[in-house]
Amino acid sequence: MDALLKWMKSPEAQKKADTAQDQAWNEFQQQFPNADRSKFESQANFGKNHTASAEIFFKNRSGASTNVFSSDKRYWSPQMKTALGLDDVNGFPYQLPPPKTKKALPIPAGDFTEAAPSLKKIFNSPIKIYVTPDSFFEAKFREIFEGTRIRHTSAAESKRWLGGPHMNYWPQQLNFTFFCTTQGYEISREIFDSSLTMPEQIRAFYKFHVYFPVRRILF
Numbered sequence: 001m002d003a004l005l006k007w008m009k010s011p012e013a014q015k016k017a018d019t020a021q022d023q024a025w026n027e028f029q030q031q032f033p034n035a036d037r038s039k040f041e042s043q044a045n046f047g048k049n050h051t052a053s054a055e056i057f058f059k060n061r062s063g064a065s066t067n068v069f070s071s072d073k074r075y076w077s078p079q080m081k082t083a084l085g086l087d088d089v090n091g092f093p094y095q096l097p098p099p100k101t102k103k104a105l106p107i108p109a110g111d112f113t114e115a116a117p118s119l120k121k122i123f124n125s126p127i128k129i130y131v132t133p134d135s136f137f138e139a140k141f142r143e144i145f146e147g148t149r150i151r152h153t154s155a156a157e158s159k160r161w162l163g164g165p166h167m168n169y170w171p172q173q174l175n176f177t178f179f180c181t182t183q184g185y186e187i188s189r190e191i192f193d194s195s196l197t198m199p200e201q202i203r204a205f206y207k208f209h210v211y212f213p214v215r216r217i218l219f
Helices: 002-008 011-031 078-083 119-124 155-162 170-181 200-218
Strands: 040-046 052-059 065-067 127-130 136-139
Touching (some): 011 040, 011 052, 119 200, 127 200, 136 200, 170 200
Antiparallel strands (some): 040 052, 052 065, 127 136
């Protein structure tokens, strides 16, 4: 043990530690290119056979450190995710929260003299399936906005419809499912019609994220 401690202070050990730390930082940079490196630190470890390895740690405010590569991602703090650059809308999001911007987006005034924007037009149009951020092919999703016109054959049925939402009706099922996959997930309609600036590949992912659960639940 004394011999190992003595060797750890030698120029040879320091050189191996520097090489191991450089490799760890390179791997870190490749996996998290948008990370704020100032929020992380590297630590070198020595083995009994005079070898060196290094790990990268996130410096928590509490003073504790979290190993980036060996810790469970499910328990990473929001601060650590931000430091790693995982909440940047310019890359595929770590989760699917509302897109974040450095400046608050203005809330446009609603023109109630015009018809509400239609999701039908958006999802019935061909969608671009991106293979890379720049290359894509187009596909047409199967129609889901169908059978939305209701015909009542009796006054009792009309009264039932006007009395409030009733899930026996297909349009109510469709509306509720779309609510769950958009507002329920905190996904704004503006994402779909280019009202928000974001890479088109990410916009396509959001569209599929909404379309697939609707198809899976209702059909």
